[in-house]
Amino acid sequence: xxxxxxxxxxxxxxxxxxxxxxxxxxxxxxxxxxxxxxxxxxxxxxxxxxxxxxxxxxxxxxxxxxxxxxxxxxxxxxxxxxxxxxxxxxxxxxxxxxxxxxxxxxxxxxxxxxxxxxxxxxxxxxxxxxxxxxxxxxxxxxxxxxxxxxxxxxxxxxxxxxxxxxxxxxxxxxxxxxxxxxxxxxxxxxxxxxxxxxxxxxxxxxxxxxxxxxxxxxxxxxxxxxxxxxxxxxxxxxxxxxxxxxxxxxxxxxxxxxxxxxxxxxxxxxxxxxxxxxxxxxxxxxxxxxxxxxxxxxxxxxxxxxxxxxxxxxxxxxxxxxxxxxxxxxxxxxxxxxxxxxxxxxxxxxxxxxxxxxxxxxxxxxxxxxxxxxxxxxxxxxxxxxxxxxxxxxxxxxxxxxxxxxxxxxxx
Amino acid sequence: xxxxxxxxxxxxxxxxxxxxxxxxxxxxxxxxxxxxxxxxxxxxxxxxxxxxxxxxxxxxxxxxxxxxxxxxxxxxxxxxxxxxxxxxxxxxxxxxxxxxxxxxxxxxxxxxxxxxxxxxxxxxxxxxxxxxxxxxxxxxxxxxxxxxxxxxxxxxxxxxxxxxxxxxxxxxxxxxxxxxxxxxxxxxxxxxxxxxxxxxxxxxxxxxxxxxxxxxxxxxxxxxxxxxxxxxxxxxxxxxxxxxxxxxxxxxxxxxxxxxxxxxxxxxxxxxxxxxxxxxxxxxxxxxxxxxxxxxx
Numbered sequence: 001x002x003x004x005x006x007x008x009x010x011x012x013x014x015x016x017x018x019x020x021x022x023x024x025x026x027x028x029x030x031x032x033x034x035x036x037x038x039x040x041x042x043x044x045x046x047x048x049x050x051x052x053x054x055x056x057x058x059x060x061x062x063x064x065x066x067x068x069x070x071x072x073x074x075x076x077x078x079x080x081x082x083x084x085x086x087x088x089x090x091x092x093x094x095x096x097x098x099x100x101x102x103x104x105x106x107x108x109x110x111x112x113x114x115x116x117x118x119x120x121x122x123x124x125x126x127x128x129x130x131x132x133x134x135x136x137x138x139x140x141x142x143x144x145x146x147x148x149x150x151x152x153x154x155x156x157x158x159x160x161x162x163x164x165x166x167x168x169x170x171x172x173x174x175x176x177x178x179x180x181x182x183x184x185x186x187x188x189x190x191x192x193x194x195x196x197x198x199x200x201x202x203x204x205x206x207x208x209x210x211x212x213x214x215x216x217x218x219x220x221x222x223x224x225x226x227x228x229x230x231x232x233x234x235x236x237x238x239x240x241x242x243x244x245x246x247x248x249x250x251x252x253x254x255x256x257x258x259x260x261x262x263x264x265x266x267x268x269x270x271x272x273x274x275x276x277x278x279x280x281x282x283x284x285x286x287x288x289x290x291x292x293x294x295x296x297x298x299x300x301x302x303x304x305x306x307x308x309x310x311x312x313x314x315x316x317x318x319x320x321x322x323x324x325x326x327x328x329x330x331x332x333x334x335x336x337x338x339x340x341x342x343x344x345x346x347x348x349x350x351x352x353x354x355x356x357x358x359x360x361x362x363x364x365x366x367x368x369x370x371x372x373x374x375x376x377x378x379x380x381x382x383x384x385x386x387x388x389x390x391x392x393x394x395x396x397x398x399x400x401x402x403x404x405x406x407x408x409x410x411x412x
Numbered sequence: 413x414x415x416x417x418x419x420x421x422x423x424x425x426x427x428x429x430x431x432x433x434x435x436x437x438x439x440x441x442x443x444x445x446x447x448x449x450x451x452x453x454x455x456x457x458x459x460x461x462x463x464x465x466x467x468x469x470x471x472x473x474x475x476x477x478x479x480x481x482x483x484x485x486x487x488x489x490x491x492x493x494x495x496x497x498x499x500x501x502x503x504x505x506x507x508x509x510x511x512x513x514x515x516x517x518x519x520x521x522x523x524x525x526x527x528x529x530x531x532x533x534x535x536x537x538x539x540x541x542x543x544x545x546x547x548x549x550x551x552x553x554x555x556x557x558x559x560x561x562x563x564x565x566x567x568x569x570x571x572x573x574x575x576x577x578x579x580x581x582x583x584x585x586x587x588x589x590x591x592x593x594x595x596x597x598x599x600x601x602x603x604x605x606x607x608x609x610x611x612x613x614x615x616x617x618x619x620x621x622x623x624x625x626x627x628x629x630x631x632x633x634x635x636x637x638x639x640x641x642x643x644x645x646x647x648x649x650x651x652x653x654x655x656x657x658x659x660x661x662x663x664x665x666x667x668x669x670x671x672x673x674x675x676x677x678x679x680x681x682x683x684x685x686x687x688x689x690x691x692x693x694x695x696x697x698x699x700x701x702x703x704x705x706x707x708x709x
Contacts, residue, residue: 069673073675074672077460095459186655187653243545243546376676377674377676380670380673380676384478388480388657389657390657391657391658391659
């Protein structure tokens with residue numbers, strides 16, 4: 001008797017499943033864009049995708065990439081894949097692709113001539129594994145920006161600095177005026193990212209590549225990187241009174257003039273925009289900390305898990321095309337504060353800071369970023385080290401550098 | 413006795429045995445099987461997906477040379493000793509006080525037990541606010557006039573683990589109190605009378621007569637507290653997320669972070685195997701004394 005009931009129940013669920021799939025061109029898209037500026041940007045994608053007759057089912061996961069990625073990955077490996085998902089392009093989804101869980105987009109890419117429109121080329125390279133394309137890059141994000149509050153410097157009575165060294169020199173004046181010189185949130189990736197930016201700016205592009213690309217442990221323990229650690233020590237002292245966790249809270253300190261500045265990627269720009277501030281007037285941005293004007297071509301990309309359902313697979317194709325559509329690219333990137341991945345779009349509406357970024361991009365001064373060079377494992381070890389370094393004033397520079405060199409030595 | 417009378421030993425009470433098969437299978441496959449699988453894969457270099465590519469003890473060498481793991485272990489020890497000692501002592505004292513036939517006992521019991529109704533996540537958030545220097549206890553005391561008062565455990569690396577322990581004690585002590593109270597109520601009234609007739613002071617009665625009689629209750633309580641200690645995770649995540657820096661990390665969080673954030677299953681499995689080992693070191697001798705000894709008596 002009971003057995004029969006159970007079978008019936010099973011049959012019902014199966015039937016329901018079929019019914020659900022047959023009618024659907026709903027596509028669930030997971031991402032971690034939840035701050036004000038980010039949410040406004042992703043709404044542009046949703047609008048464009050809905051306009052194609054499909055429906056964007058928003059699967060936003062709060063709490064930044066660190067929280068979201070494990071959820072996405074376990075859904076894909078656990079057999080409950082979403083229609084499409086954000087990752088930072090590079091090595092985050094590498095193993096998922098190797099395990100055959102992701103969809104090969106090479107056909108769509110050839111049809112859309114991605115190799116011609118996407119620039120710089122390194123973006124598509126990061127999506128390519130064994131000659132096949134697995135992701136759609138949607139924007140270029142670079143970490144190497146210093147955001148400064150003009151109001152804070154005015155209050156402290158010092159001119160707005162033009163590079164990192166001037167900024168460090170201005171720190172005592174800021175402190176005297178009751179302003180936190182540098183805002184660094186408590187999340188581990190923020191301190192780790194700030195160090196990488198210092199490495200690229202103070203140490204230079206070559207030093208950065210030697211450490212993270214060649215994984216040269218002797219170099220990482222050497223005098224050139226010691227200079228970077230000295231700068232990180234300055235940053236640590238300047239940041240010691242930041243009592244916030246999230247990056248956008250730290251950005252908010254800069255927006256409200258409670259902090260002098262923040263080392264953060266260009267996604268911070270979206271927050272300034274939402275707050276109604278104007279680049280150049282209310283805040284100043286210094287790419288490469290004003291020392292080394294190179295931007296990294298990290299960023300976000302969409303990956304498409306392999307789905308059995310033919311309708312959904314078709315919707316995936318539509319979405320992939322929509323994401324790279326010139327109009328969508330402009331609308332999205334203006335809101336997001338990032339740079340579009342196509343060279344052939346019109347960005348008249350771009351503000352000061354974005355134009356600086358576009359200029360650097362046009363000059364070809366680009367470099368790869370840690371997401372592309374290091375495994376998540378190494379990144380995590382780095383995060384542990386730098387969050388400890390920034391939170392513990394009595395940890396010596398030498399000690400930190402030694403541990404850093406160890407991590408670089410064992411990196412993969 | 414002849415053999416013919418006992419052949420059905422296996423089939424005795426057959427219904428009960430058949431009924432327990434699913435549970436036995438669950439225990440074997442999920443608990444034992446899962447544990448064995450985890451231990452096995454901790455000797456591999458599995459990254460995002462499990463792979464059987466053995467690399468010996470490398471994951472363990474790396475684990476024990478990682479500062480974050482060492483900090484985690486140290487924190488677990490401090491947190492463990494604090495919550496064990498204080499929740500037992502405070503819980504017992506509260507129970508003994510409630511046992512004095514006071515008025516409104518029900519009300520007090522409810523008040524003390526109430527925090528237990530909250531999850532660790534909520535507890536963590538509440539105490540994060542209470543301990544926040546800008547709008548918590550420190551602020552209130554300063555506004556009362558003590559300008560130089562400073563109580564800021566969550567942003568100070570050297571004492572952050574105590575800030576977490578306070579929250580854990582607040583949440584857990586009520587339950588311990590209730591367990592203890594139940595134990596105290598189980599003591600025969602005549603024993604109290606006898607002690608009083610002999611003129612034994614009350615504290616001595618508690619210490620030398622009542623507590624030894626409550627041994628089973630204490631053992632239950634110990635197991636509950638100890639399991640809570642080893643698995644502490646959500647409280648830390650809600651209160652400090654391991655910060656400042658790595659000052660309030662705990663082993664369970666290390667396991668989670670390395671399995672999922674760092675996409676390094678091997679390292680996470682090695683850490684969880686170490687956690688299992690530490691539980692075994694505590695449980696096995698105790699179980700041996702508790703159950704092994706009884707047979708000989």
